[in-house]
Amino acid sequence: MDERTPRARSRGRAGGLDACAGGLDACADGFEPCAERLDPRCRAAFAGELARTLAAHCPGSRAEPRGSLARGTADAYSDIDLTWTVPGDRFADCLADVRDVLGAVRPLDSLRTDPDTRRSGARRLFFAAFRGLPLFWRVDLEVVAAQGGAGGPAAPADDAWSWPASALANAVAATKAVLRGRPEDARGLLERGLDRVDAPEGPSGHWLADIRRLADTAAEREPELRPLADRVCDLAERHRARLIWWALPAAVRAEADELILAGRNIQAVHAMRDSGIAPRPGLHACIDVLEARHRALVGRDLDGRAPDGPRDAAPGAGA
DSSP states (O other), X not given: OOOSOHHHHHHTSOOSXXXXXXXXXXXXXXXXXXXXXXXXXXXXXXXXXXXXXHHHHSTTOEEEEOHHHHHTOOOTTOOXXXXXXXXXXXXXXXXXXXXXXXXXXXXXXXXXXXXXXTTOSSEEEEEEEETXXXXXXXXXEEEEEBTBOSOOOOOOGGGOOOHHHHHHHHHHHHHHHHHTTOHHHHHHHHHHHHHHTTOSSOOOSOHHHHHHHHHXXXXXXXXXXXXXXXXXXXHHHHTHHHHHHHHSOHHHHHHHHHHHHTTOHHHHHHHHHTSOOSSOOOHHHHHHHHHHHHHHHTTSSOOSSOOOOOOOOOTTSOO
């Protein structure tokens, strides 16, 4: 079993679209288990398949990565940013076909249109979530007319922007920010997300509780989002140890590390539990944090901070 951090695994593998030439079937244990481990090769294979499918759908078009994937600076949490440049006279037709083209690669869970571009005649930005892919790996697809356009259609009426769905995107982005060691970014994302669902209180700094509260409130505002909200809660739970760790005050984190290095594990657990954060971390949760920190400090898992790739921000997309 590969016990390196997502960042360490990413450093050893190409981040571009050619990183997994075997395509989606290249993983010996299947694509979904590979993706669940946040293996960058799986993301690259999927992004490459999307790009090839988009380009083949419209003669004269091209699809290529942008953002951190294009720069080669993506970490394991980075999403998939693609630009599909199409002939101007095919812009409207390609917009109409986006759902079917993407769905041919893998079933879609959701497809939303950025409200800032939904009436543009030359550019449209779509946010796509695919079944079986990690929530971190959302696809942000920018469709651009090569030489302007003939006036693309407005997004259909049933594609109205959903603020609760946007808030769930904020919850995922906040989780990503915490894992990257960027608490101020996470707080801002949670503040905006909670505001979008009219939550009565802002973020508390207890990341696990805040992310769950945002997800649950979004589902209350828009009940059909409950399956997605449950996935967000499951995501936060899977990363519970790191979310709790980054909720602790810096002084407590430093003290706990010193105690762990000295072999004083019981005292380290007491330091975490008595840190003053609310709700108070449970005993078993603190033991999980202790084990993660021990792996971090001996260099076998976490390396003391989260992966430090760039943020993948998109207009209106949980940013």
